[in-house]
Amino acid sequence: MGLGSLFKRKKDKKEEAVESHIDINTSDCEGSECEKCVMACPNNVLTKNGEDTVARNPFACKHCRVCEAICPNDCIVVN
Numbered sequence: 001m002g003l004g005s006l007f008k009r010k011k012d013k014k015e016e017a018v019e020s021h022i023d024i025n026t027s028d029c030e031g032s033e034c035e036k037c038v039m040a041c042p043n044n045v046l047t048k049n050g051e052d053t054v055a056r057n058p059f060a061c062k063h064c065r066v067c068e069a070i071c072p073n074d075c076i077v078v079n
């Protein structure tokens with residue numbers, strides 16, 4: 001495998017990540033009682049949907065992982 005393929009693989013991985021999603025463990029999420037991730041996301045990706053927190057626009061996610069870091073219950077995983 002040449003160096004070019006390595007770079008290509010990395011690039012492909014990044015492109016996949018852009019199209020991937022944000023997993024929120026709703027059983028651990030405090031939803032509207034918390035909303036820390038909703039307020040912290042710089043790209044307005046997350047929102048409240050009733051009592052749940054959901055990713056309304058995952059394609060706007062820039063994978064900064066601020067939401068993962070700020071969640072007190074470790075219920076967000078950004079892929």
Ligand code: SF4
Pocket residue numbers: 022040041042043044045046060061062063064065066067068078
């Ligand atoms: S990783 Fe960053 S941009 Fe994506 S949802 Fe979390 S806070 Fe928002």
Ligand code: SF4
Pocket residue numbers: 024028029030031032034035036037038053070071072073074075076
């Ligand atoms: S920060 Fe965590 S617990 Fe709070 S609303 Fe977001 S996902 Fe739920």
